[in-house]
Amino acid sequence: MKTLIKWLARLFLLAVLAIAGIAFYGFTQWQALEEMTIAQPDEASLFVVKRGETTFHLINRLADDPVPALTRKVWLRFHPELTAVRQGTYQLDQHTSLRDALMTMVEGDVYRLQVTLVEGLRISDWQQKLAQAEHVKVTLNEATEADIAEQLGIKEDKLEGLLLPETYSYTPGDTDLSILQRAHHEMEQFLADAWEKRRPDLPIKTPFEALILASIIEKESGVADERPLIASVFVNRLRANMRLQTDPTVIYGMGDDYDGNIRKKDLQTHTAYNTYMIDGLPPGPIAMPSKEAITAALQPLDSKYYYFVATGEGGRHYFSKSLREHNNAVRRYILKR
Structure with missing residues (x-):
């Protein structure tokens, strides 16, 4: 009997030690996870x-x-x-x-990462930017502009003006198409709101025409605070049935033929976008306009200016009310006479 009790005692002790060992092991594992x-x-x-x-x-x-x-x-x-x-x-x-x-x-x-799609550029520039962005899944590398428009559900063949320049955040693995979809959605929302707030007396009939004008303002603006004044020049010209005569539209119409210079023959070559040769607005935007350019197009300043020329000073322009004053400004700032 005593022997049995001793064996039971030993078994109990072993059990206690085993339980204590398991408990200690479990505690150390627990503590390891905690720390x-x-x-x-x-x-x-x-x-x-x-x-x-x-x-x-x-x-x-x-x-x-x-x-x-x-x-x-x-x-x-x-x-x-x-x-x-x-x-x-x-x-x-x-x-x-x-x-x-x-x-x-x-x-x-x-x-989240960020990519900035810059105003004043074309869709091809944005494609390149997205292709170089960190952790963006590139799906549009070989896509044409018409292909991208179709995937975005846009009826136009050209995308300039239909996507909002902005800094977009994204997570690794997001596609270039998904970012452009957001840019299109953001543009639709902003343009609708800006159109509702437009001045009622503008010579612009549709939101799309506002984008066309805004894209021209964007390309002509060297400094942000001049956008509403530049807009006033183009609005005054449209009201007076004067041709817009803006170089960025000539460049856009030249396409791949543009080599960095505009010659007299280029100004006299008829394209759908050459505003030296056509009346009114070109058929579509020539660049991606910013929110500020769209606002300027729809809420231009009141002015009597019909001309402007670059002064060469920090992207600023000299604005003129008459052709004579403008020609004098050209001689002063461009020809240096």
């Missing part, structure tokens, strides 16, 4: 959470060594706030704790 910093190869590297991935599996992806399944399950029982991670790409610092990393994914604080 763990993620295993990232580089400072501020990117980590992708794929669709359908769970926190239970992400722990092992973030850890240096595999964590036992039981430990992960128990740990997450005490941290239910970390279970609803969201799909996306995240920027995680090497020294981020496991808990902080998972909380970032729960909050959906995805890594």
